[in-house]
Amino acid sequence: MSQLADKTALITGASTGIGLATAQRFIAEGARVYLTGRRKRLLDAAARELGERAIAVQSDVSDLADLDRLFGRIAADENRLDILFANAGGGEADRPLDTLSPEVFDRTFGINVRGTVFTVQKALPLLNAGGSIVLTGSSSARRGTAGFGVYSATKAAIRQFGRVWAAELAPRGLRVNTLVPGPTDTPGLRGLAANPAQAGAFVDALASSTPLRRAADPAEIANAVLFLASDQSSFITGSELFVDGGEVQVYP
Incomplete structure (x- = not known):
């Protein structure tokens, strides 16, 4: 159980759910993990649960000053990153077009798209060659579910950024893949x-x-993130990995 021995990872949105389960799995595989979240109480509880190999930094990915502080902390610790799991995101249900507000639009795009873009951008100076970037997508990007237009659009954007970044970052020795969880x-x-x-x-x-x-149990999604983060997927980039119980492939 040492697929990530001596590796350093950053997981955004790691206070609960998939992010927390992935932090647990990474640490079990030998990694040191920086974890972020907006809610200090939950983030601190996660860090206590994870133990000494977890470093918690409260951060909102939609706030560029927070991102600068986060990466400044990693640099000050004299650490570089081998893995970035850009997992922070969210959305609001039941927002059809006729009731959509600019505030909901800006908030959802601010976290899911702007937050992901600038998390990856600001991580680049710290990422080692051979590193892995994993983005969290959604099966919603493949479906026209009423009330989820903005959320679905943000995840479609993430998928396309993943493709483009895979091309842009390959010369640096970085791989970029998108994980698509189903209902978790x-x-x-x-x-x-x-x-x-x-x-x-x-x-x-x-x-x-x-x-x-x-x-899915969050631990099942974490297994797939581990695959994309580790050398087991060393010849995979620009891909989507569906961990959705067959939802999109069987019932498109």
Whole structure:
């Protein structure tokens, strides 16, 4: 269990869910992990759970000053990065075109697209040749789900940035791939339910859209991130890896 021995990783959006599960897996594989999140209480709890190989830095990816502070901290620690998992993101359900507000548009694009773009840009000086960049996409980018237009558009943008960056960064020895999770039982997904009492039914309804008829555990998504981050995927770049229980491939 040492696929990432002596490696240093940065995971954004790592306080809960897929980000936290991936941090756990990376540390189990020997990595040192910087983790970020906007909510200090949750981030600190995650760091305590992960132990001494986790370094928590409170950061909002949509805030460029926060990003500068984050990468300044990594540089001040005299660390360079081997892995960047640009995972921070979010969205709001039930926002059809006729009720969409500029505030929701700006907030969602600010976190999912602007935040990802400048996280990757500002990480470049610290990334070692041979490093791996993993972006979090979404099966929503392949579907026309009513009320999810802005969120879906942000994830379609991430997919295209992944393609372009794979071409741009290959001469630097960097690989860029996009991970596409399906329904995954995380606090973030449950938070999209109309109210907490309906969260379980909401997740179950999404899970029924997959051939496997269940939601993923975050640890299952973390396994796929590990594959893309490690030398096991050394000849893979510019790709999408669907970890969606067959949702998009079987029920396009």
